């Protein structure tokens with residue numbers, strides 16, 4: 001089994017309703033997104049997947065949430081735009097793209113700060 005991980009960042013504002021404390025107020029993060037894909041076998045070029053494909057795919061997905069007020073987006077309608085829900089959203093969008101290759105999504109990890117991260121595993 002081989003795994004490939006790439007990292008990209010985006011910035012966004014959100015507030016988390018009904019959890020108490022400061023996070024109920026509007027605030028922002030520079031989120032770091034780590035996505036990992038895996039495959040049993042390498043392709044004929046000795047690669048699991050082309051890094052450029054992964055970076056381009058993740059970049060397209062982040063384009064929709066970068067520099068946005070996440071609570072205002074229809075994709076988070078009715079749910080808190082928590083790091084957990086953002087990770088699930090990114091994973092589901094990436095899965096559609098990665099499915100066109102021989103690799104599978106393994107996890108999406110989102111760092112909300114230097115020392116706090118969440119992981120979504122499909």
Ligand SMILES: [Zn+2]
Pocket residue numbers: 014023027028029112
């Ligand atoms: Zn926050």
